[in-house]
Amino acid sequence: MGTFGTMKQTTKKVLLWLYQIDKEVERVSSVDDLRLLLPELKNSGFRSLLNLLKKQSLISREEKGNKTIYRLTTYGESLLEADFPLFSNLTSDWSGQWTMIVFQAAPKSDKQFRYLRKFLIDEHCGQLARGVYLYPGDLPASISSLLLKLYVGSVLVTGISEWSFGDERSLISNIFGLSDLKSGYSGISKEIYQLLSQKNKLKGSESRDNSAVCLAFDRLISLLSTDLGLLHHYYPESKSGGSLLSQLQELL
Numbered sequence: 001m002g003t004f005g006t007m008k009q010t011t012k013k014v015l016l017w018l019y020q021i022d023k024e025v026e027r028v029s030s031v032d033d034l035r036l037l038l039p040e041l042k043n044s045g046f047r048s049l050l051n052l053l054k055k056q057s058l059i060s061r062e063e064k065g066n067k068t069i070y071r072l073t074t075y076g077e078s079l080l081e082a083d084f085p086l087f088s089n090l091t092s093d094w095s096g097q098w099t100m101i102v103f104q105a106a107p108k109s110d111k112q113f114r115y116l117r118k119f120l121i122d123e124h125c126g127q128l129a130r131g132v133y134l135y136p137g138d139l140p141a142s143i144s145s146l147l148l149k150l151y152v153g154s155v156l157v158t159g160i161s162e163w164s165f166g167d168e169r170s171l172i173s174n175i176f177g178l179s180d181l182k183s184g185y186s187g188i189s190k191e192i193y194q195l196l197s198q199k200n201k202l203k204g205s206e207s208r209d210n211s212a213v214c215l216a217f218d219r220l221i222s223l224l225s226t227d228l229g230l231l232h233h234y235y236p237e238s239k240s241g242g243s244l245l246s247q248l249q250e251l252l
Contacts, residue, residue: 007083010049011058012221013037015080018059018072019087021246028062028069033252036210037217085124086227086241096233098160099139101147103131107154116155119146124228126175134160134175136230169234178231184223185231185239191216192247199251213251220244 007015017037020027031050038046050070053059058076062069072080081088101120106113113131123143125133135143139157147155173179195212224241231238 007079009221010038010041011053012080012083013217014049014053014070015058015072015076016084016221016224016245017217017249018070019077019080019245020072021242021249026071027249028064028071029249031068031070034070036252037214039211039214084224084227086224086229088229092229094137094229094233096161097137099135099137100128100158100160101125101133101135101139101143102156102158103154104156105154107151109150116146116151119143126172128171128175134172136228172230172234176228176230177226178234181223181227181231182235182238184219185241185244188216188220188223188244189239192244192251195251196247210252213248217248220248 014034014037017034018027018029034050035046038049041049050059050061053076054061056075057073058079059070060073062071103113103116110116120133120135120143121127123135123140125135125143128134139147147157191212195216220241224245227241232240
């Protein structure tokens, strides 16, 4: 979770737009492009947002010629990666191992396991069955430390390296919404293709183009927030959220 609590949608927009998918190429954006992404903000609100993010050292403001440009700092990058698991590299070399958490006897401090259930969902675990949760790879320190602190003797944790019976892809796709994610990315990919093909033809419709880019970007943010990086493992032919973000960044 983000260092500053739940990240506001407007903050997500700015940080994601400045996020560098290709680490070899420096990513900067003009203040005008950032302004186009946030039509819901008044000019004063937009300036306040950029000033706040700069004050928090999440973005950096620089002058290039007669233009004001912004880039994402390493602090902003880390905050974004904490909020969007897809960019955290936790699953970049993941090869299908799972950790399974099984509820046993509820402790007095959490008699219905209500707190633990909410915590696990917030930490991107998926519910396999009642009282049984899955997490891709090793448990993060946040979950392990909570289990040690409050749930010793109440929870069993074990690993799964292969499935002996049952259709893994269908099961995981259902639990983690991979089919919906795949379909959503496919739709955005088609929109991007259309926008790219129109880019050089619609010189007189620039504002309409920008509006379409912003709408596609909003939809992409919504999908990225649910993407744990599992899609490529189960659907290798699917478009990735990172590549779609990179393509959108080139459109404005």
